[in-house]
Amino acid sequence: MSERYNIKETESKWRKRWNDDDAFAVTEDESKPKYYVLEMFPYPSGRIHVGHVRNYTLGDVVARYKKAKGFNVLHPMGWDAFGLPAENAAIERGEHPKKWTHENIASMREQLKSMGLSIDWSREFATCDPEYYAHEQRMFLKFLDKGIAYRKESIVNWDPVDNTVLANEQVIDGCGWRTGAPVERRKLNQWSLKITDYAEELLGDLKDLDRWPEKVRIMQENWIGKSVGLQFKWNIVENDQQVEVYTTRPDTLFGASFLALAPDHPMTKQLCEGKDGFDDFIAECQAHGTSEAAIEKAEKIGFDTGFTATHPLLGRDVPVYIANFILMDYGTGAIFGVPAHDQRDWDFATKYGLDIRTVIQETELASSPCAAPKEGAYTGDGDLVNSQWLDGLSIEDAKADVIKRCEADGSGFGTTQYRLRDWGVSRQRYWGCPIPVVYRNSDGACIAVPDDQLPVELPEDISFDKPGNPLDNHPTWKHTTCPETGEPATRETDTFDTFFESSWYQFRYCDAQNENLPVDKDKAAYWMPAGGGVDQYIGGVEHAVLHLLYARFFTKAMRDCGFVDCKEPFSGLFTQGMVTHETYKDENDKWIFPTDAVKKDGDWVHAETGGKVTIGPSIKMSKSKKNVIDPEEILGTYGADAARLFILSDSPPERDLEWTESGIDGAWRFVNKVYGALSTMDLKDGDESALSDKAKDLRRLTHKSIKGVGEAIEAFAMNKAVAFLREFYNGFTAFKPSDAGDHFALKEAVESFIVMINPVMPHLAEELWALSGHETTLIDQEWPKFDESLLVADTFTIGVQVNGKVRASITLPADADQKMAQDIALAEEKVQRAMDGKALRKFIYVPGRIVNVVVG
């Protein structure tokens, strides 16, 4: 074999060439269809991790493929640069967040570049640059004008570790999404965005996102949590007050047997104060706080207030309870209980001996006498019974009737509820975008900072010595004057949630240098037209209801404020799986790095101590478990192409990928093998007019591969694309040309192969392309086209089944008809044997697929 492939030298040579040529810079070009590929931009932590490698490799394959298919491809990169790690670094190491962030960006940029990504780096930006967040401040003020942004005192989620407010989406199981600390409830003045005004549109447009994973759409749908129902009043008999109740099942009103209020309902205290056992009850409710939500079926407990409420339609009175399973956050914080048709109410009623009245009967059973259900609530479909004038109506009709009646007598109204809450965007932190308002000291009036004073920049001379928000502690920054009156005023010292930045960055790439606007409308219209946004967005599923929901909302808000025409930011979404690795523990049960575990005489031992090592399951890479692989080492040792190949091989991109040493070795071997075989191959121009059967077979493989690889990439089945490429390689390298026709077929195969490995292994592809005599790079090389007519052979081999079992295979001419297939199949000895002398009953022939001989 030839000389070894010099990975380092060759790869950096081509990267330099691309860089010198400005190979991936794009501008709007109306003559070509556009394609916008975007991966979720990284937080500049300082080093890339394997998840980034997977993410950006996937995007790069799509970008390079689409470019070869003739699209004008936008593939940008930037930095999600605001956030707490920078402040923590400042506190721990005394380094300024700005410096820390920019240093990290510089080193991560080099790491990403060493992957050989086809990025248009001229569009790069960091969200912490005033040039970026200036636009954010302008948009916010426009939102304020439009009533999309507002400020009010509300109860918020407070993360006691990060010392800041969190949005609802950022609280997972009652704990902060970053810190894992149980959140506290605090009452604060804070800025919010009216995402709830967009609930209906956000929900409705999910239908159109047909290139999104079903899973993400369902998660968003559930998060928005729309429900339609009735809100109406019940009278408390003893004090003549009224309680507002919300229900999605007004049809079951005749089945009501109690009323229940949330423990923190405003009326609860008033009804129960001083009653025996009430304090104990409240204490017990609190004992089962949200943090224990995981505990199965927290028992339903109630407190009988002794009051009764009048059933609005029936005139009958029902008892009023306080119950632990009623949430103040949802609806009105009060319900009427229908034990027969709600399992929770059933449990409650059974425990406290309340009536259970069946009012819905399964349709088929409607005529038979009904009894209270024995084993729980019936929540299925059916018709109304025991409900006077509603009897016999369907559930839907009964709902409509009850709502109409309540609206007529003024006791209530039909209404829609959402689980979604407005997005609180104030954060009491330094390293974020300042909120551009001031408060006049004299009267507290909130005044927008005028346009000519924007951006409100972060001060750089800050101190982290004191706890709390450095902006608040800064000696002078917040003291300013009112732009309207010139009176003393105080700046808002809160900054925006960092999800604010990532909500619109996809637009900024379309026009990253614009000083006057977030994005020029025409440029945005080219890359992100009204009918569709980013063509392919790629990232982790963990943002299903965070970033991905905020960005959708933000896009619609920007549209309503006239910044863009686009209504959905990401028309295509792909969520990749995690990268996992085996875990290793030493004899003291401590995690150790994979590199410290070596195999010796069939056993795993510690490389240094020699102690016994146990291997644990392959799980998500994490620093604490030490099962991490540093991409920089991989890229340095094996090169970018091998790393890219491995990360695309084997596992479908949506599933978890197990990183293995043998896997990356295998990819590296393939890179070398391909180089060795193709760099020494003597390709001759051939003659298409005289093709042997052998040459025809090779052409069929070539065109089958072109079709297969293309379809696999389009379907995001990168593992299959790689398999097709390897199969193709195995085929044409086994081919020994002997005449001019053979040379034609071989050259076609090899050149197609080189172009097709380019999205996966761009450096190797360029090197081989150059070695085979081409002057130009592969940047503008068109994807090979396949000829459908070459995919079919003159003859084909198919299986022959006898009574459904494969017994033989036969070769038929391409145009064989049923009779011919039958003659040839029945002539086959194995078929005869399997038929065992039995009579032919039926003969099935599916051309190109199968033959089935049915006997009996």
Place this chain on the structure above:
RNA sequence: GCGGCCGUGGCGGAAUUGGUAGACGCGCAAGACUAAGGAUCUUGUGAGGUAACACUCGUGGAGGUUCAAAUCCUCUCGGCCGCACCA
């Protein structure tokens, strides 16, 4: 509890959407070249069975539909993810 995804060789995974199950890779085995091989090349590799064929079994399990089922239907077991008392 509700919703979603998924069960195929020793392993990761293919299977043109109902048509020769196990493509491609990893691993393993044998051989070749070697001073050496953890390099490279060739061959083999679902299980049982055979000298080799034949044959039998085989896609978590049990039924069913069909000429034909990994694929469709019913039931069932197991794993993963999301939401979680949302009225």
